[in-house]
Amino acid sequence: MSPLHTLDFVLLLLAASVVGVMLFHRMRLPGELAYLAVGALIGRAGLNLIPDESSARALAEFGVVFLMFTIGLEFSLPHLMSMKRLVFGLGAAQVGATTLLTLGFGALLGVQPGAALVLGGALAMSSTALLSKLLIDRMELDAPHGRMVMGVLLFQDLAVVPLLVLIPALSQPPEAQLQLLLLAGLKATVLLAIVLYFGQRLLGRWFLLVARRRSSQLFMLNVLLVTLGLAWLTEHFGLSLALGAFVAGMLISETEYRYRVEEDIKPFRDVLLGLFLVTVGTFLDARVIFGHLLLVLGMLVGILATKFAVVFAAARLFGATPGNAVRSGLWLCAGGEFGFVLLSQMSANKLGSDALIQAAVAAVVLSLLAAPFIVQASNKLVMRFVASEWLLRSMELTRVAAQSMTTERHVIICGYGRTGQLLARFVEQEGVGYVALDLDPDRVREAAAAGETVVYGDAARRETLIAAGVARAAAIVVSYADVGSACRVTDLVRELRPDIPVVVRALEEAQLEKLTAAGAAEVVTDIFETSITLASHTMALTGVPLSRVIRRVRDIRSQRYALMRGYFHGRSDAADDPDATLERLHSVALPDGAGCIGRSIAELALPEAGAKVSAVRRRGVRAINPESDLVFETGDVVVLLGTPESLATAEARLLQGV
Structure with missing residues (x-):
């Protein structure tokens, strides 16, 4: 087929992306893979519908720019220092060891050292977007393996910056590489020193000046100006656009405007990153891939096995238990979106053969496809192959059972964040016992040391609820606002003890029907309770008699919450x-x-x-x-x-x- 005109191409691209993302979400696959599939379909090896490949590549670079900008926004020096052992220890070990092993394999296969170095960096990357979402969905962000995964991901994001600086120099002849690398390093050091020193002083004042105009449009234009301006500056100095965008995000992250900027820039980042992934997909040539199928499959197995072994060994070296080391290795063994960024730069700078880059892109795509399934099976694999995990799980359940053994008619509080802690103090003042379950080891350790009845345990597991005394409890409260986990807890409670009421916290009214259908006796939504409190204060402050305010609030709550309707009447x-x-x-x-x-x-x-x-x-x-x-x-x-x-x-x- 002949290439389409630009407008026709954009419309086709949008339509194909919408349909592709919908289909992939329906199959519970990452949306990033849908963009890659769309690119492969319309690319040179597919329908060949791209009118101007150089223009598409140039536009797609903005996706990388905004992705690096958001990484810079998330760059927090205090946060990094609090996790420095995991980030600069475990993370550096994972990226360094994976890169060195790839260099070794590359030397055996005759790959140029520069190409093998960048390829190793690309294959060392894991998907920050996918894994962080899975950790949140599975409520494992604060688990030991979750903290290790996030530490490694943080270092991987930071490691992209020097790799992007290295790629243009590595693409030059060997005799000029050292000089170019030293020159690029000097340029980056001088430019970053100047920008960081003066930028931190000037940017806060400039953003304050813009924010005082109280114009969302002006504020958004200013964000784009700063981001693209610094990207242009670094490119003008012979460095990459992405480096300037990263610095811009890092500077803004130190101001009070960080969160507003993050929300404003997100739509641009997501759309342009999707376009970037489409252009990566256009590189995929099924004929080349099937012609080198053994190379693709070998690279896929090599990625999964090597990264698993590296993470497992590094995690054990840094004191992780065998079970958590295996979990971390399984979570991080697949590739990531930054791998595509580096591979696209390899292709643009002619660093490595087309077959090698094609095979690497295909292997990373296949590993991303496998990632959700590997994560889903990770706990079963750990329990199957790590003998000590059974002992640790038994000890965990023993601690839970020890806390609940002497309690009767108590409340099981699932989640011991701020909401769970306030609830615990409230019921304790009324003489009602409680057992709290939480997955944050630091929070559990500090609260338990203070004498509070909280233990480390996953409330969404049958054995944990049994150990917490669900058979003797009076009520169960899910104090965190996670619909999926709350439904799992409710299903388990209905199976174990159908007569016990489960009170669930939710963020929005839209979640009410799903949680009620799952068996929740009451669903307390943050928005509803906030509205009632605001209304009661407003009515009282505008002169409405307090007795009428109290009665009005009581009537509204009685209509909303079935269990709060009525009371047993006595003489008093x-x-x-x-x-x-x-x-x-x-x-x-x-x-x-x-x-x-x-x-x-x-x-x-x-x-x-x-x-x-x-x-x-x-x-x-x-x-x-x-x-x-x-x-x-x-x-x-x-x-x-x-x-x-x-x-x-x-x-x-x-x-x-x-």
């Missing part, structure tokens, strides 16, 4: 709440011969009497909000919700059956 409540129209709870024991025995809730039509069955207790097991088809039995205790008048009518129907 008359003075506190004389309103006879308020809903109350009332228990009715069903003796032998009661009129409702053998009949369902729906048959008695209790809602028509103005009452609702809030719970049914049968043989010591309480069912919250029972279904309408539940049939009453002798000995049941029925908890009714309604006004005093409707409760009397409903009780008569239960006992007399009329």
